Amino acid sequence: MQSNLPPRVENKKSRDKVMTAKEAVSRFVRDGDMMLSGLQHSSVALVHEIARQGMTDLTLLLDSDSGLTAPLLGLGRVKKIITAYCGGGNAGNNYVFRRAAEQKIPREVEMEFYSNYGIALMALAGSMNVPFLPTRSMIGSSIAEQNPRIRVIDDPYGGGTPVALVPAARPDVCIIHVHRADKLGNLQFFGHFGNTDIFVRSAKYVIASCEELVTTDEIRRTPNQTIIPQYNVDAVVEAPFGAHWFASNYYYHNDFPFGAYTLEKWRTEEGFREWCDKYIFGVEDWDGYCRTVGYERLWKLYHAEKRFLAYGEVR
Amino acid sequence: MKKYAKDYTLNELLVVTTAKVIHDYETLIAGVGIPTLAASLAGITHAKNIVVTTEWGTVNPTPRRLMFSVTDTTVNERAVALPGSQVIMNDMQNGRLDLGVIGGAQVDRYGNVNSTMILDRETGGLKTMLPGSGGANDIATSAKRTIIIMRSTRRCFVEKVDYITSPGYLDGPGCREKYGMPGGGPEIVISAEGTFRFDPETKEMYLATYHPGVSVEEIREMVPWDLKVSPDVRETEPPTEEEIEILRLLDPSGMYVGSGKKILKEGEQGNFGVFLQNMLDSFEPMGRFVKRYD
Numbered sequence: 001m002q003s004n005l006p007p008r009v010e011n012k013k014s015r016d017k018v019m020t021a022k023e024a025v026s027r028f029v030r031d032g033d034m035m036l037s038g039l040q041h042s043s044v045a046l047v048h049e050i051a052r053q054g055m056t057d058l059t060l061l062l063d064s065d066s067g068l069t070a071p072l073l074g075l076g077r078v079k080k081i082i083t084a085y086c087g088g089g090n091a092g093n094n095y096v097f098r099r100a101a102e103q104k105i106p107r108e109v110e111m112e113f114y115s116n117y118g119i120a121l122m123a124l125a126g127s128m129n130v131p132f133l134p135t136r137s138m139i140g141s142s143i144a145e146q147n148p149r150i151r152v153i154d155d156p157y158g159g160g161t162p163v164a165l166v167p168a169a170r171p172d173v174c175i176i177h178v179h180r181a182d183k184l185g186n187l188q189f190f191g192h193f194g195n196t197d198i199f200v201r202s203a204k205y206v207i208a209s210c211e212e213l214v215t216t217d218e219i220r221r222t223p224n225q226t227i228i229p230q231y232n233v234d235a236v237v238e239a240p241f242g243a244h245w246f247a248s249n250y251y252y253h254n255d256f257p258f259g260a261y262t263l264e265k266w267r268t269e270e271g272f273r274e275w276c277d278k279y280i281f282g283v284e285d286w287d288g289y290c291r292t293v294g295y296e297r298l299w300k301l302y303h304a305e306k307r308f309l310a311y312g313e314v315r
Numbered sequence: 316m317k318k319y320a321k322d323y324t325l326n327e328l329l330v331v332t333t334a335k336v337i338h339d340y341e342t343l344i345a346g347v348g349i350p351t352l353a354a355s356l357a358g359i360t361h362a363k364n365i366v367v368t369t370e371w372g373t374v375n376p377t378p379r380r381l382m383f384s385v386t387d388t389t390v391n392e393r394a395v396a397l398p399g400s401q402v403i404m405n406d407m408q409n410g411r412l413d414l415g416v417i418g419g420a421q422v423d424r425y426g427n428v429n430s431t432m433i434l435d436r437e438t439g440g441l442k443t444m445l446p447g448s449g450g451a452n453d454i455a456t457s458a459k460r461t462i463i464i465m466r467s468t469r470r471c472f473v474e475k476v477d478y479i480t481s482p483g484y485l486d487g488p489g490c491r492e493k494y495g496m497p498g499g500g501p502e503i504v505i506s507a508e509g510t511f512r513f514d515p516e517t518k519e520m521y522l523a524t525y526h527p528g529v530s531v532e533e534i535r536e537m538v539p540w541d542l543k544v545s546p547d548v549r550e551t552e553p554p555t556e557e558e559i560e561i562l563r564l565l566d567p568s569g570m571y572v573g574s575g576k577k578i579l580k581e582g583e584q585g586n587f588g589v590f591l592q593n594m595l596d597s598f599e600p601m602g603r604f605v606k607r608y609d
Contacts, residue, residue, distance in 0.1 A: 040371060040386050040400075063400070064449050066384065087446025089384045090348055090576070094446070101432075101444035113431065115452035116370060117408075120401040136408055137453045140485055140494040142431070142478040161495025191391040192373045194400045247387045253594065256383045257585025264580055297587055304594055308379060309392055 005030065008205060011234040017185045018213065021049040021286060024235035028205040029173050034059040036123065036171035036203050039085075040194030042068045043177035043209045045242035045286040050175075051075060052280060061171050062086070063119040063195050067263060068246070070096040071280060074272045076106040082169075084116045091256060092263035096272060105269065113143055114150070118166050120195045125168035126202035134163035174203030177243045178228075179251065180219070181210040185233030188225040190311055191249025197227050206232055209239040209286075211251050239286045241298050250311050252301040258293065320559040325507055326572045327562055328526060329464060330356060331554040332505050333416065336462050341413040342366040344403070344454055347382045347390065348571050349464060350416035355565050356558065359604060368412065370450035372399040379601035380594050381566055393605060404450070407457045410497055415458030417451040421476045422465055424520050424540050426483025426501035426513060428455065429476040448480045455481030457497045465506040472506075472538045484518035508534050510551060519543065524551040564600055568593045 008028060011017060019027075029035070029050055035058050037043070047068060056077040060069050064085035072078050074096040088094040099105040114122065117137045125133040132151075138144040139152055144164055151165040176196055180188040187208050189196065200206050208228075213236070219226060245262065247254040265271040283289050290298060308315060323331075326349065333353035337343065339362040345354045347369070354367045368374050371385040378392035391397055398406075406412060419428035430451060433443040455461055463483075465471045483501045484490060491500055500518075504511040509525040521543040525531055527550055535542050554562075562572055568589070569575035579586050 042386070066386075083447065085447045085449035090570075091384070092580075097446075098444045102441060113447055115448045116400065116450040117404040117453040120404065124401060136495055136497055137404075137456050139456070140482045140490065140496065141452055141456075141480060143448060143452055143480065146478075163495070191388065192371055192394070192397040192399070194371045194386065197399055198401060247384070249388050249391055251388075253389070254383050254387045255585075255587070255590075257579045257587050257590045259585075260576070260580040261583070261585035293584070297584075300587075300591060304591060305388060307595065307598060309388060314393060 010205070012185070012231055016183045017233060017236045018183045019235055019237060021045055021209065021237045021239060022053075024207045024237050025049045025053050025055075028207055028234055029053070029055050031055055032057045033172040034061055034169075036061040036169070036174040036199050037068060038062070038176065038194050038196045038199050039064040039066060039068075040192065041176040041178060041189070041196045042243050042246045043175045043239075044068060044244060044246065045177065045209045045239040045289070046175040046207060046237070047071060048280045048286065048289060051077070051276070061119070061169055063116050066091070066246070067094055067259065070094060070266065071276055073097060073100055073109070074106065074266070075276065078109055080110040080112070082112045082114070082119070084114050084119050088259075088263045091259040093267075094263060095267045099269070112147055112149065114138065114147070114166065115143060118143075118150070120198055122166045122169040123195065123198045123202040125166065126170045127198055131168050132165040133168075134165050136163060139164045169202055171203045173205045173207065174200055175207050176200060177209045177239070177248065179210065179248065180212050180214050180225075181208055181236045182214055182216045182219050183236065184216060185230040185236055186216070186219045186226045187228035187233060188219060188222065189227045190225060193227060200228050200232055205234045207235045207237065208233055209237040209242040211240055211242065211248055213238045241290050242286060244290070244293065244298065250305065250309050252298065252305050255297075255301060318556045319553045320556045323554050323559050324572055326466070327554055327559060328551070329466065329505055329507075330562060330572060331558050332510060332551060333462055333464060334360065335552070336503055337362050337365060337414060340364045342368065342411065344368050344370060344407060344412050344415045344458060346370070346416060346418070347385045347387070349466075351382050352562065352565055352571055353416070356561055359561055360558065368403055370400060370403060370454070372403050373397050377605040379605055380597045381568070381570055383570070404453055407453065408497055410459065412457070413459045414462065415454035415498075416462045416464065417454050417481055418464045418466065419451070419480065420445055420467060421471055421473050422463060422504055423473055423476045423483070425485060425487060425518055426463060426504065426520060427476050427479045427485060428463055428481040428483065429478045431478045431480045434477040451481045455483070455498070455501070460499050460502040463501050463504045465504060467507070474539045484513065487518050488516070508537065512545070514543070521545055522548055524549055526551045527553055564604070567597060
């Protein structure tokens, strides 16, 4: 299926990058890609679209993952994971990851481990166009000992202590979910952003889904929030609630019970299949997912958030 | 005269014991769950001037509801700064963070922690895959001192960990210095059975306190090496009534300190009603506490 897709063409200079998730994924994601995604600004909407379109043999680059990319992993679309953490956080165990690692189900997946800081520096090196960056993390641990891509060298300036080098990451595609974007691709983040500021800059192609599309004049009101300027971005996809069950600062809280329920369903292969059939393959698009979860629930989460947080106010 | 609580859970004891290790005016890096609860408790009781950072790049969040994950809106609620994850890690590597709290599935006599994988004793192959380091390795390497919380009972103490995710003192004295680690290493291990500290000379773990209802002998049997015992060994101080009262306000549903997580998992799509109500209900009582930073 993927072999029919035309070669990718950069879209960073376009004056209108707004498109559907379907179009964005078919234009900018290919089989065999290294795909980067962070724990913050998780685009569940784009992961589901990639699952529907069937891209496979992906290498996932993640700082930490609490279940975002598990659908791709459990469907056998992943050949390698480069990560610091792959679990379920407080919501439970990530059995999709465990099955892949422990039983090679549904396929053998190569795994390469770093720490969170290590992954951030790999992307930072990529975004700086330098081949590596040094850190004091990971030295002396099994992470550095068992990962041949981490090189421990003596300080070349004679400082007397060793440093660990991590290789630059240049992922093919980065997918994120942001709060506001304009059609030029200026991306505004509200609240904390983990490593997303670095990640986006390291990738060749960038697809951003967003809570709200706004005018460029609206963006100009708060340019501090434009963490990613337009020249980094290839596609903008409007997808309200696009991070669900994860959080979106100032929009909605993590839907923890849905996450805990989902991880519990994924405990078995059958449960995982059923979940994917219902929430990914049983719907056309992200709006279909939201309808299946229930918009009433999503709007309740949204309104609850307004009680606690409003941008620029201390509530 | 302190009034000790009669009823408390093991996790409540762990939170209270962790909070006592936090000194006033320290800058912390705390994971979401027991570490953030302990930091909140310390901030309310004896350490009002601490600064709490999280590894996802937030400083002093003071939410009026429970934190569930490091990416949550709560983790930046009422924060004073949001520098980003890599910048917090830079600051830590540069010696700005005093105290980190980590956990894991295995710990050995030098305080090395494994949260990556458990190997099969016979074949040496992979038995159980764990989530991995996250930021734990970075914290163990660079925070000035670390607290290690081991919640799983019994088998978590091992002669040698299967995988060193987070370095303690590695093979003993001098190792951290040889590798140029900015941080000083683990100060204390808080387990389900007691608390353990490290000999300043040999870097070996010794038993400092045993939890109420657990004996020194039981702990020595559980640990696979010849565990040294402090000459001043005593019972772990139990939580006071006040501490338990505060904890039940901070975690009203018992998500971390009780059985609240089970309730939230119930039913098709989880128990959304209880989850939402708990969140909204915590606004008023928690609002009183967050004022302490103003």
